[in-house]
Amino acid sequence: MAPSRKAPLGVAPGEEALIAVLLADSFNQRFRPITLERPKVLLPLAGVPLLDYTLEWLASNGVAEVYVFCCAHAEQVKEHLKAAGWLQERSSITVKVIVSTTCKSAGEALREIDVKDMIKSDFVLVSGDVVSNMDLGSALRMHRARREKNKNALMTMVMKAGTTPAQRRRLGDQSLIVAMDPQTKRLLRYEEVEAGRPLPNQATVDAHFWSETDSVEVRADLADTYIYICAPEVLLLFSDNFDYQNVRKDFVSGVLSEEELGQQLYVHELHRDYAASVLNFRSYDAISSDVLQRWTFPFVPDTNLLPLGGAWGPSSYRLWRNFIYKEQHLKLGREARIGHSSCIGMGTTIEDGAQVAGSIIGRNCLIGKDAIVLGSYLLEGVRIHAGAQVSHSLLCDGVVVKEDATVCSGSVLSFKVVVGQEQVIEQHTSLSLCRQLQQSTSLSDDELEYAAAGTASPPSEAALGSSAEASRPRLPGALEDAAAAPSDGEDGAHYDASLVGPDGAGYRWQPHEAEPAASSAVAAYFSIAPPPPGLPPPPDDFSDDDSTVTAAEEAQDAVVDPEASFKREVSETFLRCVRDGFEKKFLETELNSLKIAEHKDFADCARYILTTLLALCLPAPPRAKAEYRSLFPESAPETATPAGKTELLRRLQRLLNTWTDLLKQFLRSEDDQVDLLLTLEEFCGEEGVFEGTGEQCGLFSAVFAKVLQLLYDAEVVSEDAFLKWADEKAHAEAEDRVFLDKAAEFLKWLREAETEEENSDEEDEEE
Structure with missing residues (x-):
């Protein structure tokens, strides 16, 4: 299936044609010994060479022309581009290959491009190992608007906002201390913190910045995506400064240290879109996982958008x-x-x-x-x-x-x-x-x-x-x-x-x-x-470090108990989004994707969202992954005492205050709410998929009726749904009415309230 480029994401009709420079050599040795025999950009990620992710993303953003700069294994890169169809005449994108086997750094490559005098306008600079679904349009328009007012606005650096230390460790990238003007997003300071070292407790900002701006924003939650929108003068600066070898360490630092020249760099923050670079084996693994988990949509395997080339044909x-x-x-x-x-x-x-x-x-x-x-x-x-x-x-x-x-x-x-x-x-x-x-x-x-x-x-x-x-x-x-x-x-x-x-x-x-x-x-x-x-x-x-959840067990669960597997998928998706600080609407989108992929209903998601919230009131279960353990409290309340019961309910109340709206999004009917109550019974009774998990679910049995009250007060479950659940359980065997009996007083209160309301309505009608 040929890639579709009918609707570019980023460039509006009538805008200036966009050019990109793609560096097909990473100029490091982190993937040795593999890169002795094949360039990193041809290393497959989820079955597709990295280079194709970058090129397809550029094409989807309306880039008209891409210069692919090759150093090591240039012939392999050219052969792949030909086999994958990138070198064919296309209406939307033209790919041209530049080969230079003498370059040993990004700086030398950019100097070589400057000598060839091919770039006359603003261009996108990107490495060939970037995986992104970002819409370039917003960043590009802001860059061009700044350039119209100020020709010294040389570069816009695309950075991912909201990254946590755990996310940076996951990608194996360095942490950054970034100072900028919060209004204009002008970059004032850029400092790399060596991987593995903690962030400093304080940062120094030069006093002269306060004469140019009313406020300075110091950030430690930004990650470089290795996507840069550049003015053509950037190439000239590399040619004039032969000590510039690296874009981040040399060029950015050099420009910021020479404030007297008036040259300026800016930041464009990404919040919703995905962008990351395969820097090392850690990020290769992390980004592969993100692709399978569909964070990079539409660049995921089952859309079959990315060309494979070669004798095997399309994916x-x-x-x-x-x-x-x-x-x-x-x-x-x-x-x-x-x-x-x-x-x-x-x-x-x-x-x-x-x-x-x-x-x-x-x-x-x-x-x-x-x-x-x-x-x-x-x-x-x-x-x-x-x-x-x-x-x-x-x-x-x-x-x-x-x-x-x-x-x-x-x-x-x-x-x-x-x-x-x-x-x-x-x-x-x-x-x-x-x-x-x-x-x-x-x-x-x-x-x-x-x-x-x-x-x-x-x-x-x-x-x-x-x-x-x-x-x-x-x-x-x-x-x-x-x-x-x-x-x-x-x-x-x-x-x-x-x-x-x-x-x-x-x-x-x-x-x-x-x-x-x-x-x-x-x-x-x-x-x-x-x-x-x-x-x-x-x-x-098979063990999985201190989390004790094992891939072999997961493989077995996926075959033997699909319901347990789905419960775990919902829970881990929820926990991952909470850990990484994603907004609720993105979590809703992710859970919707999971629902579709698993052929489940909205209520199926709601049931396990609720049980995940309940589990977050208790210590981490034995099979919880290490990366999520910090989200759980260290100890469980003593539910044999009134104070312990109150504390457990207080924890749940705090979570419901935050996540009630999400729960409601997945409860579409009264029957869905009844299913939620049935699952709550299983959780508190440690039955079904909760049996033998090692979770302390049974602690909620002591406060079952109060949990129902909280769900009622939050309008998660309606009065009619509670009464329907009670009617369905009324004629069950004694062992199946345990939680119905625990809820007897609550249900009595509901029925009395309903009777009082009906009587009140009748009196109003008579009057």
Whole structure:
């Protein structure tokens, strides 16, 4: 299916045609050893190369012309652009490729573009690893309006507002201290805080700013999206300042430190739209999860908007329950288990007894009998043989994990690596068929590619051995060859049998001291927390750090108890939005999307919104994820005492004050309200999906009638719905009338109030 560009999101008719400069090289080594053989922008995210996300977003915003600047692996980028149809003549967008293998930084790339004298007007500067559904129109119009009044307004930096420290840690990005004029959004100060360090308690603002503005706003909740709207003078500044190598660290800091020149930078805040850049393995994992959870809509797998190119043809994903995406032509064993938040590509086979959860599986992969893949990323043509286990790792094209082998968490296996039978790859291990060189610390990925063969120019296939073929896009027919172990290079070196086994293939790739720890370590990057050190436990006891919720359990729940799985999805969606500070309307949209994906009713969402609110009055349940535990109180009230009951009800009252409107949005009828009361019974009685969860639901049994009163006072449940629920329960068995009996006084009060109201109405009519 060809991408649709009939209605650009951001540019209104009659506006000046927009140009973009896309940097297809990240100019860092955070994805080594993968980037020795393939550029990062061609690394698939949810089955689609990163570059296509960025290009499709630019096209959807009405960008007329894109200059794609390539350095390392330029030929691969050009081949992909051609295969995906970007280089064809299109009515809405023109893509042109600029190649320069000598550039080692973004600054050098922009100087090269300035020398070519191609940019004459404002342009969008973006890296090729940005995933966004942002509407550029507002930011662009504000930038152009400022430029008309002030030619020194050089750049508008797009920043995501409302980011929390937890969100920044999730993306592995640095925190920012930003000072700006709250009225004009002019940037006054920009300071990066090293990843992992706490934000300072105070910030210093130069006194001279107060002569230019009445107030200064200091922010620590902004995250750079790596999307910049630039005046053409930006290129000239890079040419005039050869020490500008990095946009954020050098250019932005340089402009702000030279206030006397009058040049100004501005900030455009994003509140609703999504924008993030794949900076490292942590953000790769986080953004992949966001795509599957549909934060990036319409750029999600099942819209099939993004071009894949190559011999496989267009994508054919469909969305199933529990955020599971499947392409056509899969072979799934009847006893295979697919857990939530998983994406399975075309031509993949998952045999009986295999378990997959929280993972993205590329095309033409094999997951053998009783194999387990948890929280991992398998690219194209990966073979996981019978009994093998892969946990929270990234496996590139053609990787083979043989029978009963184990790949522990935080591992990166580059192209065509083979793990031998019963071999164990320890945590945080990176493997590649390219041998690591001592001098590689200071070399770019392009230079490393050539140095791996010991040559000063691009090596021949014979010099690189099998890794040369692995670096090229492969046709489907060639994927079968991935199952065979690659041969040693011509230099006579042998793979480390103690590491990959006698029937394996690969060299260990050690992180260098020159690389930041946050870039070289992989284990901490995966949002599904890795298992403890050593071998993963047996399939029925996979642990998930201190949260104790396991991907294997989730996979089992998704198959055995869909209702429990949906309850968890609603609860975690609610908790995630609360933790990240999203507005209620966005939470409503997210829950609506979940309802549609799961083929549920509005009442189904309301039932588990209420039970989540009740659970938030109590300590975190044993299976709560670590990232949500801070939302729960540390201790439970003692409901055996009047004071404890009062405290429990006070906690619930505070939550209802905030979330009553949301509950009402999902309660569309009297029958929905009755269903809500039936679920409340199950919660307080620890029955149904609440049985055996370890939650202290039963504490609400002591205040059941008071909970009904709170729901009545908040107008969540109507008088008629309460009476209808009571009438339905009146003839039930004694054990099913436990909570009806607890509510007897409340129901008596309701009926008496109803009788008094009817009598009053009759008297009014008589008068």
